[in-house]
Amino acid sequence: MFPIRDHNPSQKTPYVTYVIITINIAVFAWQELFITGIPASNKFLIDYAFWPILFDESKGNLGLFTHMFLHAGFMHLVGNMLFLWIFGDNMEDKMGHLPFLGFYILSGFAAAYLQYLPNTLSAVPMVGASGAIAGVMGGYLLLFPKARVDVFIFFVVFFRILPIPSFIVLGVWMALQIFNGLGSDVNGGGTAYWAHVGGFIAGLVMTVPIWLRLGATRFWDQTSGHPTHPETHYPRSNIPIIRRR
Numbered sequence: 001m002f003p004i005r006d007h008n009p010s011q012k013t014p015y016v017t018y019v020i021i022t023i024n025i026a027v028f029a030w031q032e033l034f035i036t037g038i039p040a041s042n043k044f045l046i047d048y049a050f051w052p053i054l055f056d057e058s059k060g061n062l063g064l065f066t067h068m069f070l071h072a073g074f075m076h077l078v079g080n081m082l083f084l085w086i087f088g089d090n091m092e093d094k095m096g097h098l099p100f101l102g103f104y105i106l107s108g109f110a111a112a113y114l115q116y117l118p119n120t121l122s123a124v125p126m127v128g129a130s131g132a133i134a135g136v137m138g139g140y141l142l143l144f145p146k147a148r149v150d151v152f153i154f155f156v157v158f159f160r161i162l163p164i165p166s167f168i169v170l171g172v173w174m175a176l177q178i179f180n181g182l183g184s185d186v187n188g189g190g191t192a193y194w195a196h197v198g199g200f201i202a203g204l205v206m207t208v209p210i211w212l213r214l215g216a217t218r219f220w221d222q223t224s225g226h227p228t229h230p231e232t233h234y235p236r237s238n239i240p241i242i243r244r245r
Contacts, residue, residue, distance in 0.1 A: 007148040007231040014089035016097045027069045028077050049125035052116040068108040070127035080129045087140045107135020107199045114198025131195035135203025141170045142207045146225030
């Protein structure tokens with residue numbers, strides 16, 4: 001299951017979302033083009049990644065912020081920016097530009113801190129915008145639980161794009177982060193599952209005041225959890241269903 005778009009158009013231009021995406025792409029391009037050689041790459045990570053062991057020693061505080069703009073590879077970048085593109089515009093629409101920027105950064109801080117807590121002496125660097133983007137997803141779940149998200153589903157020889165309510169897409173995603181986090185080695189590298197959990201919870205909690213201001217459950221009742229404006233309608237998927245013979 002891989003989300004590719006939602007049916008929830010924003011009413012205003014999401015300038016902050018565009019700027020965040022642009023910065024992430026620019027940093028990755030600069031890193032790939034100009035940070036060459038192992039010594040230079042290591043120095044770059046030491047300076048700008050988030051290192052729990054340094055944070056525990058009251059060092060490396062800059063990485064608490066800058067890790068949100070670093071990525072470990074091209075597909076890491078593409079996946080994160082796609083999720084931000086899908087969910088970020090609607091959150092910025094409801095919050096406003098500057099409040100959304102603060103919300104995004106605080107979600108990233110919360111994500112890094114929860115990744116830090118299970119093993120404060122970890123010497124594994126953390127990079128990536130996924131923790132901050134998880135906060136955006138948590139807020140989206142609260143405000144638009146039934147907004148439709150088109151998901152590309154592939155299983156062996158079965159391919160299809162299906163519109164699925166966001167509470168299922170995001171709920172399953174969150175459950176997988178917790179499940180994988182419980183089974184992961186806090187001393188090892190790989191995906192920062194607890195950062196995703198921390199960012200998601202932080203984003204959901206920080207969105208509660210907006211949800212209450214909009215009317216809380218009355219806001220959901222207006223449209224049964226769907227967006228309050230007309231949804232985008234995409235042409236029916238022409239990807240064929242291929243079954244085994």
